[in-house]
Amino acid sequence: MNPLMNLGPVPRVTTPRATTVRHRAPNVDLRDLTAAIPPAFMWGQHGAPVVQPAACDRRGWLTTVSPDHAHPTEPYRPRRSSPLAARLVPLRGEPTQAAVLAELRRVILAGDAPPGTVIPLDEVATVVGMSVIPVRESLKTLIGEGLVEQHSRSAYTVARLARSELLELYAARGVLENAVLGAAVAAAGPDDHARACAALDDLDRAVRDGDLPAYHRESRRFHFALLEPAGMRRFTAMVGSAWNLTESYRPMARVSDADRRRLHADHAAMLAAFVAGDADALLARAAEHHGRLLGALATVPPGEELFATEPDRESE
Numbered sequence: 001m002n003p004l005m006n007l008g009p010v011p012r013v014t015t016p017r018a019t020t021v022r023h024r025a026p027n028v029d030l031r032d033l034t035a036a037i038p039p040a041f042m043w044g045q046h047g048a049p050v051v052q053p054a055a056c057d058r059r060g061w062l063t064t065v066s067p068d069h070a071h072p073t074e075p076y077r078p079r080r081s082s083p084l085a086a087r088l089v090p091l092r093g094e095p096t097q098a099a100v101l102a103e104l105r106r107v108i109l110a111g112d113a114p115p116g117t118v119i120p121l122d123e124v125a126t127v128v129g130m131s132v133i134p135v136r137e138s139l140k141t142l143i144g145e146g147l148v149e150q151h152s153r154s155a156y157t158v159a160r161l162a163r164s165e166l167l168e169l170y171a172a173r174g175v176l177e178n179a180v181l182g183a184a185v186a187a188a189g190p191d192d193h194a195r196a197c198a199a200l201d202d203l204d205r206a207v208r209d210g211d212l213p214a215y216h217r218e219s220r221r222f223h224f225a226l227l228e229p230a231g232m233r234r235f236t237a238m239v240g241s242a243w244n245l246t247e248s249y250r251p252m253a254r255v256s257d258a259d260r261r262r263l264h265a266d267h268a269a270m271l272a273a274f275v276a277g278d279a280d281a282l283l284a285r286a287a288e289h290h291g292r293l294l295g296a297l298a299t300v301p302p303g304e305e306l307f308a309t310e311p312d313r314e315s316e
Contacts, residue, residue: 084113084158085123097134104138108147108158111216111250115160115306119148146245158248160308166246167297173242174290176235177227181286184230185279193275196225200271207264212253215260219252222267226274226282249306251297259296266292 087107091099104124107113119139125132139156142148149159161169184192199222206214220243227236252260266289273281 082113082118082120082123084108084117084119085127087112088124088127091128091130095128095130097130097137100128100130100134101138101141103128104135104142105145105147108142109244109247110213111248111253113158113248115158115248115308117158119156119158121154121156145241147248159245160306161245161249162310163300163307164310166249166251166307167294169242169246170251170290170294170297173239173246174287174294176239176242177223177290178283178286180227180230180232180235180239181282182279183232184227185274185277185282187231188229188274188277192225192229196222196271196274199225200267203264203267207260212250215252216247216250219267222271226270251300254300255296256299259292259299263289263292263296 084104084107087110088103091103104119113119121132121135121139125135128135136154139148139150143150147159149157151157199218203215203218203222206212206218224236224240227239230236252263255263266285269285270282270289273279273285
């Protein structure tokens with residue numbers, strides 16, 4: 001017997017505007033729905049009927065959607081109001097809360113959702129194919145990591161920093177990195193040197209191509225290639241946490257081209273000292289690099305939407 005006999009017919013959508021019709025499928029094995037869901041008939045751009053199958057999400061909702069100006073040769077792509085939701089990748093198989101957490105963190109750290117971006121629970125849940133409960137729990141974890149903020153009425157946004165806080169994090173990162181680099185030089189071997197060289201090669205390519213997202217990604221990879229041989233996991237994790245808090249700002253996209261070229265030139269000098277096993281030279285080059293980075297970031301204009309309000313030091 002067709003498991004959907006008790007649902008009744010799927011409504012015919014006749015409006016050219018986007019319309020979503022949802023039905024609850026009681027006592028139905030979701031694995032049997034593929035062949036059982038009847039098609040929904042919709043009107044296309046020129047008045048011709050368009051047949052589009054209904055869909056069933058993991059929460060047991062049958063959904064038929066009439067896109068704006070539907071066309072039989074163009075697949076329907078749902079509109080996502082949030083920049084963060086638009087960057088999420090639907091999870092395959094049986095998604096877990098850990099997978100949801102990893103995907104949300106990936107989008108934020110990639111800088112694809114600017115600071116202050118609203119994170120709509122329902123929309124994120126729909127994209128990843130889960131209920132809002134694991135999404136909410138994932139956001140609580142990200143709040144603890146400093147990547148997300150919760151506001152009144154359960155509203156969530158990508159965390160914003162005050163401009164002074166951004167500079168403080170970069171200063172702290174420099175101190176932490178210098179605490180690890182000396183030990184890393186002494187412990188590094190040929191394989192570590194090869195990994196650092198490969199990371200710099202990919203960073204060079206990103207610079208040549210003018211690919212800023214790749215520049216951020218490969219710059220991080222290069223810096224951690226210099227740190228990881230030390231085996232100081234807790235220190236390295238603290239560097240990672242400080243780095244994560246600044247990633248959504250895409251800082252290298254906000255400095256001048258001249259500053260970016262000077263900063264990248266520092267990377268080659270740092271690698272040369274690392275491969276040569278010269279800890280003093282590496283620490284000196286790294287200190288110059290962080291000083292130059294702080295100077296470049298200090299020139300970034302405040303921007304009312306990008307940065308949070310500066311904390312009131314006197315009231316503290």
